[in-house]
Amino acid sequence: MEPLLDRLSNGEIIVADGAIGTILIQNGLKPGDCPESFNLDKPDILKEIAKLYLDSEAEIIQTNTFGASPMKLSSYGLEEKTEEINQKAVSIVKRVVNGNAYISGSCGPTGGILQPYGDVEPDEIFQGFKRQIKALIIAGVDVICIETMISLQEATLAVQASKAVSPKTPVIATMTFDKTTKGYYTIMGVNVKEAAAGLEEAGADIIGSNCGNGIENMVEIALEFKKVTSFPLIIRSNAGQPEIKNGQLFYPEKPEFFAEKIPDLIDAGVAIIGGCCGTNPEYIRAIKKTVELYKK
Amino acid sequence: MKGRVIEMDLLKQISDFLQQGDDGKVFDLTKQAIEENIAPKDILDLGLIAGMNVIGEQFRKHEIFLPDVLLAARAMYSGMDQLKPLLIKEGIPSAGKVVIGTVKGDLHDIGKNLVGIMLRGAGFEVIDLGKGVFAEQFVETAVKEQAKVIGMSALLTTTTPLMKNVTDLLRENGLNNQIKTIIGGAPVSKEFAQEIGADAYAYDAAKAVECVKQLIDLA
Secondary structure, rough: OOOOHHHOOOOOOOOOOOHHHHHHHHOOOOOOOHHHHHEEEEHHHHHHHHHHHHOOOOOOOEOOOOOOOHHHHHHHHOOOHHHHHHHHHHHHHHHOOOOOOOEEEEEOOOOOOEEEOOOOOOOHHHHHHHHHHHHHHHOOOOOEEEEEOOOHHHHHHHHHHHHHHHHOOEEEEEEOOOOOOOEOOOOOOOOOHHHHHHHHHHHOOOEEEEEOOOHHHHHHHHHHHHHHOOOOOOEOOOOOOEEOOEEEEOOOOOOOHHHHHHHHHHHHOOOEEEEEOOOHHHHHHHHHHHHHHHHH | OHHHHHHHHHHHHHHHHHHOHHHHHHHHHHHHHHHOOHHHHHHHHHHHHHHHHHHHHHOOOOOOOOHHHHHHHHHHHHHHHHHHHHHHHOOOOHHHHHHHHEEEOOOOOHHHHHHHOOOOOOEEEHHHHHHEEEEEHHHHHHOOOOOOOEEEEOOOOOOOHHHHHHHHHHHHHEEEEEEEEEEEEEOOOOOHHHHHHOOOOOOOOOOOOHHHHHHHHHH
């Protein structure tokens, strides 16, 4: 495949995949289970998810490694398996996509709070991400995706870790914002302007936002990004805010609703569009269809 | 009268430095206040709690963010740790005991920690069971510690149903009148609280404090 960054600089719009976690739940992920242990124990489900997204014409397929940093795995006693889990996760996706999509190595927050606000030292975060990302890159991902970040310092350390392991591997870095009366901020107090500047400075190639918001807020976030950066943007939206109805989890935004807002995202300069919590291959298909129509 | 003015000034300084997250200054000034024989309850209420109230309100309005709250909390603890033995010695009761934790399976604890900070900042005694807490642990601890409220947090949508295990367990053991429950976290709602028989739902840490105050009166 043509390198991802080349296609973006040619102004192409690329559709990425949607949620993994919410589909794992439908396939027997129990509260308290480590989602990343599926890479070792139930690879067939992950293969199926990757296949469904590939069939819905996503061109970026994520690995199931959101929580596969050693710090996060340690809460399940799986720290020792960091390399094994990350490598296995890549090989599962690799066999499915077979060169027909980019493999994106997902890296979520460690869950620790950095000094001086918490007790975690920056080097612990940096080394932890380096370990995870090294395993992902050796196993053959095309891009590293640092996502759902609320601390700019942690996001920066993760981007730097990736660039330290492999300067050439493109890095996507996205943060999760809340709407406030003063605009969008992460809970750690990072606004879109600061996020863009910090992530660019750290060496990220593609920046944007994932999770925490439905598609309408994501359009606003994309517009805030557009004002402050010329970097390629990525948006991966939740299917709205989750609600619980009759004991069942429910995401209010439907694929059609998503599709309607996609032109707004493209107009805001977003180059990669995918889904986050609550989305599934139907959403990705709807996004893809709208993107194709928009091109015409 | 003059003494009272100086006293108020010192307590205001404690509150101000707490809001700035200066734990060293709050430690020193609390020590000074104790040495000057200001009533520990006054240092707590008019210094530490007053400061945390401002922090809570500013956080709620998005005027400040989590880092400022965490620094203020550290400053609060630097004063609180000195006051605690004195309050116990003088037999001054806390505002009440609350057991908190994130439910089994959920490892996100920022929200829960915030609630813990705000509750302590409002004078409650908080027993924090941490992350991934089983229903039995919540109930056993509340009984053992004679806590009147259990606060449960969940951020993952997968773990929210486990909150019902706690409310069920309380009901099965006939404890639901003496131990009240409050839930919070992004995926839960007032309706969900009603559905699982929890006594209250709070959408943020400040609201949680308000609700716990009401629940303590009921229990």
